[in-house]
Every structure is written in C-alpha cells, then in structure tokens.
Amino acid sequence: MKKLLPLALAACAATLALPAAAQFAKPEDAIKYRQAAFVVMAKHFGSLRAMAEGKAPFDVKVAAADADVIAAVSHLPYTGFIPGTEKGGNTEAKPEIWQQQAKFKEAADKTAGELDKVIAAARSGSLDSLKTAVGSAGRTCKACHDDFRKKD
C-alpha cells in the first residue's frame, strides 16, 4: 500500500495542476505567482470588506471594479501549488496542502464558491447582500488559512 502513495499523490497533483498558463520555469516562480495572485485578491477583497463593514463609503462603481479583479484572479493562486513547490522562496504553505490534496481542493473550491457570491453581491449594488457575502467568504478564507497556511 505504502508504495502506491507517491503515485496517488502525483495523480492528485495532476488534477490540481493546470496546462500552459500554469507552467513555471522554476519552483520559486510558482511560489511568487501564487503569492502575488493572493496579494491582488486580498487587496480587492479588503476594499469590499471595508465597504461591508462601514469603514469605507459604499461606492457601487468601486465595488464592481473590485469584483471584476477578484473574478479574474481568484482561481489563479491554486495553479501555483504544484509538486516541488512545498518549500522555497518565502512560502507560508503548510505541507498539508500536498499531504491532503483532496481536502485542499475542497477548501479551494469552497472558497471559489464563496467568492462567486461576493462578486455577484458587489455587482448587484446591494450593500446588504455584500455584507452577508463578505462575512461568509471571510470565514471561509480564514478556515483555509488556519488549515493550510503557516502562522506569520
């Protein structure tokens, strides 16, 4: 059984990895890319959260622009969690990402679903919808960070 494990892991990794757009010359490039996509996403999620929490004025145009950026980048980070990028750079990724690939994929999918709701709410122009969606997505983000990201 034990011998099959590396093969099973490789198969799981293959389902996570994506084609051409996700090819990287060096492992460090993949780490840098996934972190960069998270930074961009966090900035625009933070902008929406500030509006949802009343810390910034609710601006429908800004919210829609934030939604557009999140829609474009939210699926990108996961293409960078490829085999061989468990260490290196200044990654905060926990080994569990590669050890529990099914669980990680489930968490990533759940986050994507929650972000879809945030995107729809931000585009709807309804502050109440945004508050609900941002609160729920924020908890999903945190749960994934708790499980798969090292503490600062």
Place this chain on the structure above:
Amino acid sequence: MKKLLPLALAACAATLALPAAAQFAKPEDAIKYRQAAFVVMAKHFGSLRAMAEGKAPFDVKVAAADADVIAAVSHLPYTGFIPGTEKGGNTEAKPEIWQQQAKFKEAADKTAGELDKVIAAARSGSLDSLKTAVGSAGRTCKACHDDFRKKD
C-alpha cells in the same frame, strides 16, 4: 518658481492616484500590491509570448484566458505608485517615477495601449496578430523598465 514644484508634483500625483480601491494602510502595502500585479501580468504575458515565439503550442483557449487576466490586472500596478512609496519594501522603482510623473504616465498609458492590442489579438485566435502585438508590447514594456526600474 521653485516653491511651486512640490505643489505641481502633488497635483500630478493626484491624477495618478485612484480612489478607494487604491487606498493602502501602509506604504509597504502599496509596493507589495504593485509588484504583485506586475508578477501576475508578467506570468500571463509570458505565456502569450511563449506561444507567439513558438516556444509553447498556440492554444486559443489558454491565450484567451491569459488575455482575460491581463485585461483585469494591467491597469492595477500604477495605482500603487503613490507619494511616500519611493522607497521601502524591496522596490525597484527609480525616483524618476515621481520626478517625471508626466513621462511616467505617458509610458504607462502607452503600455496600456499596447496591452489592449495584445488582449484583442489573443482573443482573436490569430497567431499572426498575436506575434505582432506581443513583439510591440514587449518593446514598450522594456522601454518603461529601462527608464523607471532599477537593474536587478
């Protein structure tokens, strides 16, 4: 005349700075954000360039996906070049960005125009159009880096 310079610079800076979505808690956050947006953009421009140069197979779906990401992030980095972020983090920004704001804005606008052509070419499904657009945009990127980014 000399006294007017800081005011003129501030006015130029105001035209470069954008509203809510571009607000940052700390100068380092703005630096991290603009670098992250460039990293994401460079990855997807690199994917298109590899196809344009025959180093990767031309895949219409991948090219269109790359175009979507570039369209969403290509205007983001410039919102991070705000006053007070001339130094800090591991920025490679040259002081000329803030000393020659009009020239920098012109270079940024030119790059945006070239990237619009790349986006259109990538979405058109024509490899020939992509080759032309990528070559031209690449030269524009390099010119801006030469003028405004420190050498590695």
